[in-house]
Amino acid sequence: MNRALATEDVxxxxxxxxxxxxxxxxxxxxxxxxxxxxxxxxxxxxxxxxSVLARKGSKSVYKVVHGDEKESITVLFTVNAxxxxxxxxxxxxxxxxxxxVTNNLPPGWIAGNTERG
Structure with a gap:
């Protein structure tokens, strides 16, 4: 459903x-x-x-100048009621x-694989 169509009644x-x-x-x-x-x-x-996303206090921060502008990493967040x-x-x-990669994930995070990421 288009968000613009999400009225209170809908x-x-x-x-x-x-x-x-x-x-x-x-x-x-x-x-x-x-x-x-x-x-x-x-x-x-x-x-x-x-601007780029980097750890606070990083001495060397890099920005990709040429690359696929749609390339991304997907993160799944799951919470119960x-x-x-x-x-x-x-x-x-x-x-x-x-x-x-797996050895350098934040503590408690897990990695999964998909054909398209």
């Missing part, structure tokens, strides 16, 4: 339809720890602006993620 109707569907399946009493939401965020490797967050997952386009 949203209320959507929630009512979901509630009816869950009632039919007898799923309204599910414990919040079993209800998850996942958000996918893309971090572009060739920024359009004159109870507020527990699963480890973030970075999706790479490798067939098999190199050890140098």
């Amino acid at each position: 949203l209320k109707n959507w929630f009512n339809e979901v509630k009816e569907h869950l009632q039919k399946l007898n799923l309204l009493g599910i414990h919040p720890s079993r209800v998850f939401n996942l958000d996918e965020s893309a971090f572009f490797l060739v920024p359009k602006a004159d 109870e507020g527990t967050m699963l480890p973030p997952m970075i999706l790479f386009w490798y067939e098999r993620t190199p050890a140098i």
Whole structure:
């Protein structure tokens, strides 16, 4: 659905339809720890602006001048209705993620592989 079309009435109707569907399946009493939401965020490797994302205090920061402006890394963030967050997952386009990459992930993060990243 186009975000511009998401009126209050449209949203209320959507929630009512979901509630009816869950009632039919007898799923309204599910414990919040079993209800998850996942958000996918893309971090572009060739920024359009004159700034780059870098660790605070970095002495050497590089900017890719020539490259695929659409190349990005996808990160998945998953949280349940109870507020527990699963480890973030970075999706790479490798067939098999190199050890140098997995060994340098932030603590608690995991790597996944897809054909397109």
